[in-house]
Amino acid sequence: MVSYTLRRLLEAVPVILLVTLIVFLLNAAIPGDPGRIRLGQRADPAAVDAYNEARGYNDSLPVQYGRYLWRLFTQFDLGESDVKAGKSVNEILEEAFVVTLRLALLSIVVALIVGIGAGILSAVKSRTFIDYASMLIAIIGVSMPVFWLGILMIIYVAPVLGLPRTGFDDSSTYTILRSLAMPATALGLLSSATIARLSRSAMLDVLTQDYIRTARSKGLSEAVVILKHGMRNAAIPIVTVVGNSFGYLLVGAVLTETVFALPGLGREVVEAIKTRDRELITGGILLMSFVFVGVNLLVDLSYAWFDPRVRDDRS
């Protein structure tokens, strides 16, 4: 298990290096002079050139790339933002990532509760009105754009529940939960639709297995049969989807963050791309790839917990 984990970690290094290289090449390929954007439409061209020189943007790409990697691996320094004077990229990403992480965690909780709940209910009450209703809602959920759901919730749900419509207040756990309640629900409901559909089919498969019949014939209660014997065996595909969803939530909640005015990672990186904040683009995408690789690793490792046969195979 340890060697498997180490091997996966080592595999991640070239992935990250490749990501830095690709982002560097893309940054160079995108039209738009960083100095010009930084100094504004009315800046003196000589000042633009001086700015680019001072920031090292006039150096050749290999030189810039080497300098970046050196700073990254020796000091874990992602540089200073081009746009937000006096702020380091590490600082900006740390603040944004904390917001997104909290949002993703809460969303996944919502998605799991609603998705698995609806999936199990549909499977157990298969081909009844409950089943059809749940799956219809799931289809609507999968096809509904998050920004639209978000706007509807801002207009119709927030006033009724007395929740803040937009913004993020991290002054206490209570205010954080209140700020994230609406966006996490909007985001979570969308993921829950996929989870519900998958849970239903996985549970339907499992419920026809012999060991479920055996469990029932032993006289176990239906709840124990479903939750202990059924759920654990149906968990692997669900975990894969949940893991991937979590990864996407961490890096791709841009629309939700925009609609609900949350200063998260996705919004920060999109803003950086718009303003050609090169250091922040590179740092942000690097962090995203770290997160994605990490989440995938955790998903893989979790298989072993759910199904020891996986662990045996790999060791």
Place this chain on the structure above:
Amino acid sequence: MSNVLLRTGLSLSCLGVLSVTLICGCTARMDSDSDVVRQITSVSAPHPDGIFRVPLMTNPPDLDPILVSDTTSDGVASKIFNTLLDYDPQLQLEPCLATAMPEISADGTQYNFTIREGVRFSNGREITATDFKYSLQRLASVRSKRSNLIEPIRGASEAIESARSSSVDAPEISGIEVLGERQLQITLEKPHAPFIYHLAMVNTAVVPRELVEEHGHSFSRNPTGTGPFILEEWREGTSLSLRANPDYFEGSPKLAAIHYRVIPEPLAQLEEYKAGNFEVLAVTQGVYPKWSNSNRANEVLSWPSLVVQYYGFNLEKEGSPYAGDSASARKLREAVNLSVDRKFLGEVLLEGRFFPANGILPPGILGHNSERPAFTLDRERAGQLLAEAGYPNGEGLPSVDLWFNTQGDNAKIAQAVQEDLKKVGIPIGLKMLDWGAFIEATDSGEPPFFRLGWVADYPDPENFLAFLFHSKNKGPNGNVSFYGHPQVDSLIDQSYAVTDMDERIRLLRQAESKIVADSPWLFLLFGRETILKKPYVKNFNPTGMCDDVQGNHVRWHLVELGKPGAQ
């Protein structure tokens, strides 16, 4: 079989429910459209603690005066800092941190200021003439975004040049001299009449040297000035709070604080405004006509802004039939100007927030020629001009691409213009880019036809005509039409040396008329700023220099929140 029936039944039921919902929705919409006056529910109660709440689309990138180059940062920074001069509500310059308007030498090169006594930075230290010298010199540093503002000062060009190869924050400029604790003298290289306006721009605001040096680059995150408000808390990307400066030299502000919240989504901003969580709101698509014809019409506030929207022809673009100074090219450009229905663009497409331009200088700019009629649609004359140019009904006229950036209403205006031009036989293609790529392309002269606008830095015609049309500014300096005419250059150059305002206006109007006759642009629209403002907000009197809710040059220390229901 029963399952199939059940599924079909369920599907039909759902379709039925959806249809009923849609029909009800549409009926309700139609009903509301037919109402004479819409009913809009909008909470109207001021914050009990006297906090003025403002939504922002984006986080202000920088609050250090020498770095401010966007309207959001300008709006916030101008509440924290003060300049030597400022504008009155009629956009006339008036003293701010100077005791009076400067004494200007007869040759127009020397400006003598006396600094107000007793004005303090919010750290408690009194300002002196030395602070102004330092603050102006900082504009020469390599980090400065607006070094061009001090370029007319004697010795500034050399200082800017030397700062480019060093890390000096405030290189010595010989033309800025401290003659006493409160006496400041600025000497220009040669007369430059518009220079005085630079001293009312937030970039030239006074800053405390000790705090700039203490914070270094982070001064932008910890700005300290003499303004009516003091930065209290800045949570980047989320919110920014300013509290009233009780020692403000014009008197303690009536507001306790200004609280900005960053909400990028306009619909979400509108919902917050309706819920009573903002005092003002920048109006976006759909809001202006709806609110103007509602029980909340009294919340709509609109004023002409100092902005011109145009589509420029690149006059040096090889292969473009519109380029060059030939009679044919000129007639083609004139034909384009006569083929566009600007009234439709302004009144219908942009909901009355813009109106047809009649030249380059919008109303509110000194020298705006109100007697020149606005450009109108005349397809017949456009057709004649096309034929005279050698392209009857547009036959054989090559298509050029109109380049524009992704922002706002640009795409739909471009499509409408494309349709208008097609009606007289002028073919154009459309090319949309993001701002960064777009501005790089226009700087380098790549697009043959492009959309741009110009917002006044100061209400002087030179700010439009010199930047956009003087041949010395071709390319990235502003003249991206690559227009050049010796007569126009000469008129602009002459105007710098003239201190008599009437004479300056006469010269610059002449230059404008010459440029308009050459049609280097498709002159499109002049603009209006439109916002929603709660009725209980008092003394929020915007000028043409105001960028929507930012309230630049509003007397913020006088703004107050009345009682709910107050008009």
